[in-house]
Amino acid sequence: MTQFGAKIRSHAALIPATIVIGIFMIVPILIILVYSFLAPGDYGGVKPEFSTDAYQRLLFQRDLFDQMVFDPAYLKIAFRSVWVAVVSVVGCLVLGFPVAYYIACQSEERRNIYLLLITIPFWTNLLIRTYCWILVLRDTGLINGGLIRLGLIDEPLTLLYTEGAIALGLIYTYVPFMVLPIYAALERLDRRLIEAARDLYSNRWVALRHVVIPLAMPGIIAGSILVYIPALGAFIAPDLLGGGKNLMLGSLVQLQFSSARNWPFGSALAMVIMAMVLLCLFFYARSAKKNGGGIQH
Amino acid sequence: MTSAIGLNGLQKTYPGSPPVRALRNADLTINDNEFFTLLGPSGCGKTTLLRLMAGFEVPTAGELTLFGDDIAHLPPEKRPINTVFQHYSLFPHMTVLENITFGLKRLRKPDAEAKRVAQEMLDLVHLSDFSARKPDQLSGGQQQRVALARALAPQPRVLLLDEPLSALDLKLRQSMRAELKRLQRDTGITFVFVTHDQEEALAMSDRIAVMSQGEIQQVGDPATIYEFPENRFVAEFIGDADFFEAETLGGTSYKLPNGETITGPQTKAAIGAKVTLFFRPEKATLKRAGNGLSGRVSDILYLGNSTDYVVELVQGGSLTVRSENHKDGTAIAEVGSDVVVEIDPAAVRVLSA
Numbered sequence: 001m002t003q004f005g006a007k008i009r010s011h012a013a014l015i016p017a018t019i020v021i022g023i024f025m026i027v028p029i030l031i032i033l034v035y036s037f038l039a040p041g042d043y044g045g046v047k048p049e050f051s052t053d054a055y056q057r058l059l060f061q062r063d064l065f066d067q068m069v070f071d072p073a074y075l076k077i078a079f080r081s082v083w084v085a086v087v088s089v090v091g092c093l094v095l096g097f098p099v100a101y102y103i104a105c106q107s108e109e110r111r112n113i114y115l116l117l118i119t120i121p122f123w124t125n126l127l128i129r130t131y132c133w134i135l136v137l138r139d140t141g142l143i144n145g146g147l148i149r150l151g152l153i154d155e156p157l158t159l160l161y162t163e164g165a166i167a168l169g170l171i172y173t174y175v176p177f178m179v180l181p182i183y184a185a186l187e188r189l190d191r192r193l194i195e196a197a198r199d200l201y202s203n204r205w206v207a208l209r210h211v212v213i214p215l216a217m218p219g220i221i222a223g224s225i226l227v228y229i230p231a232l233g234a235f236i237a238p239d240l241l242g243g244g245k246n247l248m249l250g251s252l253v254q255l256q257f258s259s260a261r262n263w264p265f266g267s268a269l270a271m272v273i274m275a276m277v278l279l280c281l282f283f284y285a286r287s288a289k290k291n292g293g294g295i296q297h
Numbered sequence: 298m299t300s301a302i303g304l305n306g307l308q309k310t311y312p313g314s315p316p317v318r319a320l321r322n323a324d325l326t327i328n329d330n331e332f333f334t335l336l337g338p339s340g341c342g343k344t345t346l347l348r349l350m351a352g353f354e355v356p357t358a359g360e361l362t363l364f365g366d367d368i369a370h371l372p373p374e375k376r377p378i379n380t381v382f383q384h385y386s387l388f389p390h391m392t393v394l395e396n397i398t399f400g401l402k403r404l405r406k407p408d409a410e411a412k413r414v415a416q417e418m419l420d421l422v423h424l425s426d427f428s429a430r431k432p433d434q435l436s437g438g439q440q441q442r443v444a445l446a447r448a449l450a451p452q453p454r455v456l457l458l459d460e461p462l463s464a465l466d467l468k469l470r471q472s473m474r475a476e477l478k479r480l481q482r483d484t485g486i487t488f489v490f491v492t493h494d495q496e497e498a499l500a501m502s503d504r505i506a507v508m509s510q511g512e513i514q515q516v517g518d519p520a521t522i523y524e525f526p527e528n529r530f531v532a533e534f535i536g537d538a539d540f541f542e543a544e545t546l547g548g549t550s551y552k553l554p555n556g557e558t559i560t561g562p563q564t565k566a567a568i569g570a571k572v573t574l575f576f577r578p579e580k581a582t583l584k585r586a587g588n589g590l591s592g593r594v595s596d597i598l599y600l601g602n603s604t605d606y607v608v609e610l611v612q613g614g615s616l617t618v619r620s621e622n623h624k625d626g627t628a629i630a631e632v633g634s635d636v637v638v639e640i641d642p643a644a645v646r647v648l649s650a
Contacts, residue, residue: 200374214390
């Protein structure tokens with residue numbers, strides 16, 4: 001009995017989080033799952049009849065004669081979303097790794113200052129920050145205006161409402177999520193290992209490749225996951241910077257729940273995003289297992 | 298004899314307020330195929346000197362040569378010098394074999410050759426069966442030997458060892474001493490060994506440089522360093538030492554503060570000059586009566602194979618005499634007994650003040 005009591009006590013710290021996650025995460029997911037198998041209500045909401053229409057709509061379209069025809073429109077949106085998310089991950093990695101490395105090399109007090117600076121973007125609302133990018137990227141914006149004034153171009157470049165603009169917005173938003181875990185991994189890294197590599201005929205780049213990056217891998221992977229998942233479902237940046245024409249999964253979901261009033265389809269889309277994320281995590285876990293241990297500390 | 302490493306007025310100052318003069322002005326020649334030890338307490342500059350040789354630090358001034366070539370400003374990867382690090386610094390994400398072939402691969406040796414050399418190195422350090430293990434699956438002593446194999450594999454011209462034995466327990470440390478000595482003889486590579494352990498230095502080295510406060514105090518073979526230290530620091534740092542003050546009377550006579558005279562070595566100091574005399578505790582003999590420094594035993598430290606007697610001298614000050622125990626194990630004197638410390642003049646050294 002006392003043993004049982006001790007067991008409960010040792011897990012007591014988890015109870016509040018478990019309750020919160022249970023109520024605010026599992027339950028909504030279950031609701032979405034149920035909704036995705038129901039028929040849409042006329043003015044939003046759902047009708048309580050079972051239907052797999054929402055999932056069929058992902059790949060098929062009813063034509064004029066009520067036949068199901070293959071329609072890759074949503075598949076394209078899914079691929080575009082994955083592509084933009086991957087570009088964002090790579091962009092965040094390229095920008096974030098050197099920053100994390102730089103911070104990890106500083107003295108302890110300076111590190112804390114830099115880490116504080118990294119979090120500064122979070123102090124302002126994401127919507128406002130993303131609007132600012134419109135001011136920078138639009139035809140009469142900072143970049144085009146500047147380039148035209150310098151005489152480098154005559155016509156404004158199309159910067160806004162492109163996939164590139166979406167990726168830029170996503171990278172801008174999520175780069176801190178890449179920097180922090182990589183920094184955590186690099187900060188733990190024994191600097192003497194770099195000296196050992198230098199001693200054994202590696203210049204700094206070779207040492208970076210063979211020692212620093214492999215040892216920072218847990219942080220790189222954690223950062224990539226932290227960027228990839230929200231980037232895949234993001235809708236603010238795609239909406240504002242992609243305009244209407246470059247729909248992404250996140251904005252599509254939002255659209256279904258708002259103006260399109262097709263909740264089951266929106267739910268089905270949300271389920272697809274979740275499945276894609278879980279699939280990535282599954283492949284990562286499997287490769288980590290194969291490489292013996294995966295995340296090492 | 299060819300010089301493997303040459304230092305000429307080598308200096309290293311770290312900026313700061315005040316700047317830290319880690320290495321003041323080092324002149325030194327380390328011969329090829331020599332087991333050379335840098336010995337000194339922590340903060341004496343020995344590690345700075347080692348890091349200068351390895352290329353992790355750039356000298357502030359002076360010359361550093363490797364077989365005659367100036368290497369002072371070469372980056373570490375361009376120097377045919379390898380290091381055995383104090384905490385081994387094995388790459389945790391690589392197997393033992395990958396660790397050992399790391400340097401060879403960077404030197405673009407073919408895979409087959411790298412593997413063959415690594416296998417030889419593993420044989421050399423008696424770890425042939427461990428090549429597939431990761432460093433964290435090895436004991437401290439085994440990691441130590443992998444670190445050695447890794448540093449020896451690229452066949453460096455000089456091997457630097459940064460207190461490699463300090464993290465091992467006593468028994469292992471003692472067996473590794475013999476092992477290191479054997480490796481040095483077998484490979485013919487110049488070893489530069491850094492330690493603060495004088496016993497280790499005396500046991501392994503061909504020559505020793507004793508360092509203190511950023512300066513090289515004395516360079517010599519172990520016996521010379523132990524028997525003829527040039528200053529008080531070296532005398533005290535290497536082994537135990539007894540000091541007493543005296544006044545020279547010319548020739549081999551010295552006047553003690555209480556007026557007695559004793560016979561010591563010939564000295565160049567002027568008559569009437571105050572000098573410090575010094576001897577090793579094991580070179581004096583404790584007698585009940587006789588000719589020497591008289592005093593009273595104030596403390597006894599039993600060491601097993603010998604006993605240290607602390608003697609309060611009549612003239613002031615105290616000495617330690619290390620004496621073998623009687624064959625039947627009984628002590629030579631008890632605390633409180635009056636004794637005479639008899640010193641062989643041949644064992645007494647005069648230190649310049």
